[in-house]
Amino acid sequence: MPINAQILDNPKSDRVRRIADLARAKGRERSGRFLIEGPQAVREAVTWRPDVVQDLYVEVSQALEHPRIISSTLQTIVDTSQDATIYVHQCTGDVIRHISKDAQGILAVGNARAMHADSEDLELSAKPQIAAFWQVRDPGNAGTVIRAADAAGCDAVVLVDDCVDPLNPKVIRSTVGSLFHIPVLRMGTEAFFNWAKDHNMDVWAADVYGTEQRKPESLPQVLANHALVAESKAVLFGNEARGLEREILEQCDRIVSIPLYGKAESLNLGTSAAVMLMSLAMSGHIETM
Amino acid sequence: MPINAQILDNPKSDRVRRIADLARAKGRERSGRFLIEGPQAVREAVTWRPDVVQDLYVEVSQALEHPRIISSTLQTIVDTSQDATIYVHQCTGDVIRHISKDAQGILAVGNARAMHADSEDLELSAKPQIAAFWQVRDPGNAGTVIRAADAAGCDAVVLVDDCVDPLNPKVIRSTVGSLFHIPVLRMGTEAFFNWAKDHNMDVWAADVYGTEQRKPESLPQVLANHALVAESKAVLFGNEARGLEREILEQCDRIVSIPLYGKAESLNLGTSAAVMLMSLAMSGHIETM
Structure with a gap:
């Protein structure tokens, strides 16, 4: 799935406010979504549970003519996400930091219902x-x-x-x-x-x-x-x-x-x-x- | 050893400043002392290493006519300390909190040199x-x-x-x-x-x-x-x-x-x-x- 060409640059937009709100239990209940912060957690989520990840938000630098993802570590995660057809949004550092102090340039929004494990469907080994x-x-x-x-x-x-x-x-x-x-x-x-x-x-x-x-x-x-x-x-x-x-x-x-x-x-x-x-x-x- | 009758009640006194300073490496180096905060650590110190503990500072309440140590947990630690002839100082809650946010009513000052374990003197078991x-x-x-x-x-x-x-x-x-x-x-x-x-x-x-x-x-x-x-x-x-x-x-x-x-x-x-x-x-x- 292509990267959204528009760069999110307004920390006060409704979208940014709604994502930041997922840090609180009420925000998660209201929306049925949850927040995944930082390269390590986001990488594991898009690698092992891409079905759960709805949107990825990654920091880009606009110093050059074209926006650039700020590090090769984050670029690798974005590549994995695109292979899994997860929607990728480019953001300014301000926007990312406004959503989470623990993002280190990347965060994702997951679907709580998809994450929900049901005891009925669980596949157990022979001797669990x-x-x-x-x-x-x-x-x-x-x-x-x-x-x-x-x-x-x-x-x-x-x-x-x-x-x-x-x-x-x-x-x-x-x-x-x-x-x-x-x-x-x-x-x-x-x-x-x-x-x-x-x-x-x-x-x-x-x-x-x-x-x-x-x-x-x-x-x-x-x-x-x-x-x-x-x-x-x-x-x-x-x-x-x-x-x-x-x-x-x-x-x-x-x-x-x-x-x-x-x-x-x-x-x-x-x-x-x-x-x-x-x-x-x-x-x-x-x-x- | 008797409890010092005088109650330390001035958070800005030199003594209180010097003790609070033990939270920093420089304060410990300068004085050769260190800080032990909270009931659990102080109890273990006075029980197992009374030789290391120089002074004990405990919070008292002055609501009644006579100052009273604020809880039976702290009283037990004070009793152990007195048996070990450690000098006990009564303090107001203000003084204790000024020295450390993690004191929960009690703290001790230890001698860093006495705490120093020397590899020459160490007693090891048969198969260490x-x-x-x-x-x-x-x-x-x-x-x-x-x-x-x-x-x-x-x-x-x-x-x-x-x-x-x-x-x-x-x-x-x-x-x-x-x-x-x-x-x-x-x-x-x-x-x-x-x-x-x-x-x-x-x-x-x-x-x-x-x-x-x-x-x-x-x-x-x-x-x-x-x-x-x-x-x-x-x-x-x-x-x-x-x-x-x-x-x-x-x-x-x-x-x-x-x-x-x-x-x-x-x-x-x-x-x-x-x-x-x-x-x-x-x-x-x-x-x-």
Whole structure:
């Protein structure tokens, strides 16, 4: 698709205002669109999910006679977008910076409905590995855990109950593109347990304390059992401050804790998720090596 | 030691100005002191390294006839400090907030020289496990990796070559107290390799690419070899943006990379350090279970 010849140069235009408004939840709800900021996230979006990207906005320099995209990195992204027939708009630096301080010369508008992953349509592997997060509230944490689940080769991420909106720009930035690599579903707590059961997945709680009736198993013990590690499962992590409620722990098939060997009292949610998901993935791969 | 009866109430006094100045590298250099902010870091400092803490500053409320420390959490820290004969100063909320926005009612001043860990005096275990970081520049990253090394039960952290000052308040906050749990040494690159050799430690580079001559070994392969994992070693991580230079990789005994199973292109330094150090620690403990 050709680049629009007209250069957007008015930071106060209605179009620019509407795009900037996508940084807020209300703006996204109203329009059904969301914002993708910066070369890394935009590149991953147009590469892996071009079906989601509606419009691309790229900074051009007008110093020369003809407008020029400001860097070869951005030019490469524009080329990929054109191959995918995404509409490309040239903008002044003022316009780009007015929309987002984190754009670094490029941003895209995506279709929220196309991004929406449906549990019915999801294609799972033979032994699915799911990373699930209950009431994760901080955008940076949500991004970090989605990136960890991607690195660990999980089939999908499930955001359970009342979590931060994965289309919040801060979440997207923190995933460093992983939001476009792995399906991210949203479910209520009951729906999540039903869905896991329907797909013959055990639910493992990642939790330090366990319940009065049930102490957690230590992760290294679990890792040593390669057959167990290879089973279908969803690993469920709790809220960053409060962990998992007792009612939820009681519904889980296993409770697994990460041991701490020094004097540190805890690991944060992002680190816990990375350590548990990556060590399960590595242990699963040792068996097949 | 008794609490100083006088309440510090002048945010513009010389004393308050000098303490606030410890947030900056110049202030720390000039005075040989450093700042510890907030209940968590102060509690860990007075619990594990009371020898380092010179003065404690705590917020009191003057609403009643007698000044009262504003919460039971802070009172507990003050009690611990008094047992350790640390000098306690009562301050108005204004004074505390003037010194630091991150104090949450309590802060301490430490002696930088007492905090300085010397490689000569360091007591290492029979098979020492060291976490080393070359040119880590971001305070948040440095804090996160020190916390990960603590959680993994490492003997010490070594900051190699030109790293961020571990007594930078942002580093201390990000360690969530771990700075007071584990010795943190600083060495030049050559001194680090000599020190490792003197202590019969192999140096393992954590690196994705390796050199032209030497491809990295994959972490799960290494983890499967429990005898190898148990050996004395220092794991060396590179700069957050540039990794490790070829000259450094060539001096390392092994190069080990964390596999990525999904479409994510990388993990950040903090996550990489946590995954590698924790999975080595867990693998080391499987053998002895």
